[in-house]
Amino acid sequence: MDDPSSRRNRIRDEVNRLEAGGFIGGPGRTSVTSDLSIDESLVLHAIGWEAVELVCGVSTYSIQGTLWNWGSGEIVSASMAHARALGDAVQKLRSECLGVLGHGVVGVHLEVSVERYLVNAVLVGTAVAPIAGGSPPAVPFVSDLSGRDFALLHQAGWDPVGLAHGASFVYAPRRRAMDTVRQSTQNVELTNYTEALYSAREGAMERMQRRASELGAGGVVGVTVSEGPMEFARHAVRFAAWGTAVRRSGRPAVLPPVELVIDLDDEQRAFDPASLRGSGL
Amino acid sequence: MTAGDLPPEAAGRLSSPVFSSGLSVNDFAACLQLGLRPVALVQGYCVMRWSSYGANPPVGYRPVSGYNAYGNPGVGGYRYGGVGPFTGAGYQYGPRANALSTYRCPHYYTSGEHRTWGENYEQSWLTSTWEQGYETARARMVEEAAEAGAHGVVGVVDTSSLLIDRSIREFHMYGTAVVVEGGQRPERVWSSYLAGGRLSKLVESGFMPTEVVAAMASVRTWPVCVTEMLMRGSYVPGGYMGGDPVEITQVADAQMQARRLARDHVKGRLGGHNLHGADLRVAVHEIGEGQTEVDCVLRGTVVRRYRAAEPLPPPRLTVRANG
Amino acid sequence: MSDTPSSEGLPKDAGHRLEELRNLFTSDLSVNEFLLIKEAGFHPLGFVMGSSIYHTGIQTRKWAKSQELDKLTEAMYNARELAMTRMEEEAQQLDADGIVGVRLDVNYYEWGSDSAEFIAMGTAVKAENGQSYRNKLGLPFTSDLSGQDFWTLMQTGYLPAGLVMGTCVYHIAHRGLAQTLSSVGQNVELPNFTQALYEARELAMTRMQDEAGRLDAAGIVGVRLEEKSHQWGSHTIEFLSLGTAVVRSGAEVTLPKPTTIISLDH
Missing domain, CATH: 3.30.110.70 (Hypothetical protein apc22750. Chain B)
Incomplete structure (x- = not known):
C-alpha cells in the first residue's frame, strides 16, 4: 500500500473483481444514506461507528397575536414559539433516528427562520450507530457537531447528550418623544436597545444552560449564537443560542499527542465543484 | 434528438x-x-417543459375521503407512501397529484370563502419530470x-x-x-x-x-382555514391575544413530507447499496393565500461495498502554525 | 477566428515599469504560493497584464431561429486573445518562461454601452535552472493555476503549455415557447432547446480543444464552463470554456503517500 505503483494497481484489481461480480450487499439489503463526507465516515469508522440514515425534523409554530412594535419586557409568545418549534423539530429528528435504530444524530444542520407570524425550525443530520450494533438508547442524542468532532470528543472521553438551545425576544421600548428630539443631534448610547439586548442575551443563555442541566450534561460545546434585526419589528431584539450538551462518558481518554504543522494551502484553494451549482436546487 | x-x-x-x-x-x-x-x-x-397549477387547486381535484382533525398529529399526520401506485422498478405516478395528508376545518360555519378542507399533495408530475x-x-x-x-x-x-x-x-x-x-x-x-x-x-x-443519483419531491399545501389564518397571523385560539403558540401542522408536515419523499425516491433507486455524500437542498415558495410549495432535491453518489471496511490507521492530530 | 489578432505594441508606461523590474519583482502571489513556486524551481519576475477595449455590439438575429452569432463569438474571442497577447508580450520583455495565476476579467463601463474592457493579468515566472520552459510556439506558457496547483502539476510529470479557451455566443429562439405553456402534467422533453444549448457548449469545448491541439498538448486540466448573458438580454448567451493545456515534461514524479491527519484548527 505504501508503494505508489501498488496503490495504482489497487483500483484496477478492484475494478476487475467488480466486473467478476465480487461485491458485497445488493438487492435485499438495507441501504445507508448519509451526508457525511468521506473523511467524516472514515474518522467515525475509526472509533467504531457508522452512518445509518439521513434524518430530518421540521416544525413550524405560529406566533400568536403579537404586536411586535409596542410593549415592554419579553415577548413571551415569540420566545415560546421558538422554544417549541426547536423542541418539536428535535423530537421528530429523534423519532426518525429511532425508526432506523440509530443511537444518535451527528452533523445536525440547524436552520431557524423567524417571520412575523411564525417560527420555522429545520434540522437535518445523519443518524449514526456503533458498528457492533446493540440496542439504541431510549433517547438518542442530537448534536450539531460534525462527525469529526464527535469522534474527537468520543476519544477524549466525552459523549454528546443532546442539543441545548434557548432564545429570547425582548421589546426595546420606544424613547419618549422628548428624548428622541433631544438625542437626534447627539451621539449617545441608546440605552433602550442596550438594555433589551442584554436582557435577551441573558434570557437565551440562561434557557440554554437550564436545558443542558436537564439533559444531565457537564457542559455545552460549540455554542452558536444568532442575533440581528428583524425587518418586521424595529422595536424588538432577538437572541438565540444553541450548542451540543456533553458529559463525561467514563471511558478513559485516548488522545494521541498533537503535532505542529505548517501547511502551504491558501484558504480558497480547495475547489468544490458543487459550488458551481449556485444557490438553486 | x-x-x-x-x-x-x-x-x-x-x-x-x-x-x-x-x-x-x-x-x-x-x-x-x-x-x-x-x-x-x-x-x-x-x-x-415545467408546469404547475399556479395558485389554483388542481384541475379536477377532489379531497379524498377520511378527513383528519386539524392539530391532531396522531390522526392527521403523515400518510406514508401516499396514494400513488408504487412498484419496485421506478415510480409510476399518474398525472394526478399524490395526496399525502388531509386537514379538516374545526369550525361549525362555512361561507363561500371559508376553506373547509385542506390537503398536502405531492406534485408527482414534477417529480417525474425532474427524474426524466x-x-x-x-x-x-x-x-x-x-x-x-x-x-x-x-x-x-x-x-x-x-x-x-x-x-x-x-x-x-x-x-x-x-x-x-x-x-x-x-x-x-x-x-x-x-x-x-x-x-x-x-x-x-x-x-x-x-x-450519481438525484430525486426531487415537490409538495404543495392547499391550506385549510386554520392554516391560512395562522399564516396570516389572524387566528386566535382560545379567543385571547398572546395565547400559547400552536404548531402550524400542515406546513410543518409539508416540509417533512418533501424531505422524506425525496429520500424515499432516492432510496428506491439504491438497490440495496449506499448513498454517499447526500446533498439535500430545499426551496420554499409562497404562492399566495398561505399556499406553500416545498421543493426538495436530494443528490449523492451510489456506492457499493466490495470488501469489509478496514480500520483507518490511527490519525495524527495536528495544529497549524500559520493561524 | 482563424487569424490571430495582431498586437498593437505596448504603451510607453508599461515599458518603463517593466524596465524597473530588472532588479526587483512584484507579484500578487501569496507567501505560500511564492514558496511553492520557488520549490518547483521557478522565480517570479513581475506582475504582468494586458487589456483591450472591444466593441461587442449587436448582431441581427432571427427571432424564431436558434443559431450561433458568429460575429459576436469572434469579437468575444478576439478581445480576450488580444488582452492575453499583450500580457504575453509584457512577459516576453521580462524574458519569462511563463505566467501563472492568470485571471481573465470583463469590465463594462458607463461610457460604452456596447463595448467592454477585457483584462488578462498574472505573474511572470522564470526557471532557475536556465532551461527554457516556453511552449511549442516559443511563447511563455500561460496558466490560471495557483502556485499550489503549479507545484502539484509539476510533481505529476506535466507542465502547463497555455491557457486555452473556446467561446460560442448563441441565440435561443423565442418562438416555440407558447407551446411550452400548454397543459399541466405532461412532461416532455423540448428537443429544439436541448439541441441548441448542447450544440453551443460543444462548439465552445471543441474550440478550446483545438487550441490545445495547436500547442501539441497532452490534455487540458481544470476546465471550467461559464455562461453569461453579458448585456445582450436573456436569449443570447455566451458559453465560455477555459482550461490549462498541459504537456508531459518527461519523467513521471510521484507524490509521496499522503498521511492521515486530523487538524485541530478552526
Whole structure:
C-alpha cells in the first residue's frame, strides 16, 4: 500500500473483481444514506461507528397575536414559539433516528427562520450507530457537531447528550418623544436597545444552560449564537443560542499527542465543484 | 434528438487525442495516482417543459375521503407512501397529484370563502419530470463517456435551472471521463460526484461508486382555514391575544413530507447499496393565500461495498502554525 | 477566428515599469504560493497584464431561429486573445518562461454601452535552472493555476503549455415557447432547446480543444464552463470554456503517500 505503483494497481484489481461480480450487499439489503463526507465516515469508522440514515425534523409554530412594535419586557409568545418549534423539530429528528435504530444524530444542520407570524425550525443530520450494533438508547442524542468532532470528543472521553438551545425576544421600548428630539443631534448610547439586548442575551443563555442541566450534561460545546434585526419589528431584539450538551462518558481518554504543522494551502484553494451549482436546487 | 444519438460536434471532440478534464489540479494528481487516466470532459443536456397549477387547486381535484382533525398529529399526520401506485422498478405516478395528508376545518360555519378542507399533495408530475430530465442528461453524459472508451465519470457537476418565465427547466450534467489503466471493459460506465483525493479514500475504504443519483419531491399545501389564518397571523385560539403558540401542522408536515419523499425516491433507486455524500437542498415558495410549495432535491453518489471496511490507521492530530 | 489578432505594441508606461523590474519583482502571489513556486524551481519576475477595449455590439438575429452569432463569438474571442497577447508580450520583455495565476476579467463601463474592457493579468515566472520552459510556439506558457496547483502539476510529470479557451455566443429562439405553456402534467422533453444549448457548449469545448491541439498538448486540466448573458438580454448567451493545456515534461514524479491527519484548527 505504501508503494505508489501498488496503490495504482489497487483500483484496477478492484475494478476487475467488480466486473467478476465480487461485491458485497445488493438487492435485499438495507441501504445507508448519509451526508457525511468521506473523511467524516472514515474518522467515525475509526472509533467504531457508522452512518445509518439521513434524518430530518421540521416544525413550524405560529406566533400568536403579537404586536411586535409596542410593549415592554419579553415577548413571551415569540420566545415560546421558538422554544417549541426547536423542541418539536428535535423530537421528530429523534423519532426518525429511532425508526432506523440509530443511537444518535451527528452533523445536525440547524436552520431557524423567524417571520412575523411564525417560527420555522429545520434540522437535518445523519443518524449514526456503533458498528457492533446493540440496542439504541431510549433517547438518542442530537448534536450539531460534525462527525469529526464527535469522534474527537468520543476519544477524549466525552459523549454528546443532546442539543441545548434557548432564545429570547425582548421589546426595546420606544424613547419618549422628548428624548428622541433631544438625542437626534447627539451621539449617545441608546440605552433602550442596550438594555433589551442584554436582557435577551441573558434570557437565551440562561434557557440554554437550564436545558443542558436537564439533559444531565457537564457542559455545552460549540455554542452558536444568532442575533440581528428583524425587518418586521424595529422595536424588538432577538437572541438565540444553541450548542451540543456533553458529559463525561467514563471511558478513559485516548488522545494521541498533537503535532505542529505548517501547511502551504491558501484558504480558497480547495475547489468544490458543487459550488458551481449556485444557490438553486 | 433521442438518447443514443450524439450531436456531430460531440463525436468529433471525443475522438480527439487531446484529453480535457474538469478536474482541479489536485484531483487530477490524485486520479493519476489512483491509476485513473482522464480522457475527456463529457456532458449531457436536457430541457424539459415545467408546469404547475399556479395558485389554483388542481384541475379536477377532489379531497379524498377520511378527513383528519386539524392539530391532531396522531390522526392527521403523515400518510406514508401516499396514494400513488408504487412498484419496485421506478415510480409510476399518474398525472394526478399524490395526496399525502388531509386537514379538516374545526369550525361549525362555512361561507363561500371559508376553506373547509385542506390537503398536502405531492406534485408527482414534477417529480417525474425532474427524474426524466436528470436521467436523460446522465444517460447522454454516460454515453459520451462510453464513446470515449471510458470506464467511469468522476467529479460530476449537475446544474438545473428554470429558464424563460419558469416554463422550462434545463438539466446539465458534466464530468471527467476516466479510464482505469489495465481495467477490464466495464458492462456499465460508472459515475461519481467525487473525484481525486476523496474518491481515492472512498476506494481505499472498500467502496466503489456506481452512479450519481438525484430525486426531487415537490409538495404543495392547499391550506385549510386554520392554516391560512395562522399564516396570516389572524387566528386566535382560545379567543385571547398572546395565547400559547400552536404548531402550524400542515406546513410543518409539508416540509417533512418533501424531505422524506425525496429520500424515499432516492432510496428506491439504491438497490440495496449506499448513498454517499447526500446533498439535500430545499426551496420554499409562497404562492399566495398561505399556499406553500416545498421543493426538495436530494443528490449523492451510489456506492457499493466490495470488501469489509478496514480500520483507518490511527490519525495524527495536528495544529497549524500559520493561524 | 482563424487569424490571430495582431498586437498593437505596448504603451510607453508599461515599458518603463517593466524596465524597473530588472532588479526587483512584484507579484500578487501569496507567501505560500511564492514558496511553492520557488520549490518547483521557478522565480517570479513581475506582475504582468494586458487589456483591450472591444466593441461587442449587436448582431441581427432571427427571432424564431436558434443559431450561433458568429460575429459576436469572434469579437468575444478576439478581445480576450488580444488582452492575453499583450500580457504575453509584457512577459516576453521580462524574458519569462511563463505566467501563472492568470485571471481573465470583463469590465463594462458607463461610457460604452456596447463595448467592454477585457483584462488578462498574472505573474511572470522564470526557471532557475536556465532551461527554457516556453511552449511549442516559443511563447511563455500561460496558466490560471495557483502556485499550489503549479507545484502539484509539476510533481505529476506535466507542465502547463497555455491557457486555452473556446467561446460560442448563441441565440435561443423565442418562438416555440407558447407551446411550452400548454397543459399541466405532461412532461416532455423540448428537443429544439436541448439541441441548441448542447450544440453551443460543444462548439465552445471543441474550440478550446483545438487550441490545445495547436500547442501539441497532452490534455487540458481544470476546465471550467461559464455562461453569461453579458448585456445582450436573456436569449443570447455566451458559453465560455477555459482550461490549462498541459504537456508531459518527461519523467513521471510521484507524490509521496499522503498521511492521515486530523487538524485541530478552526
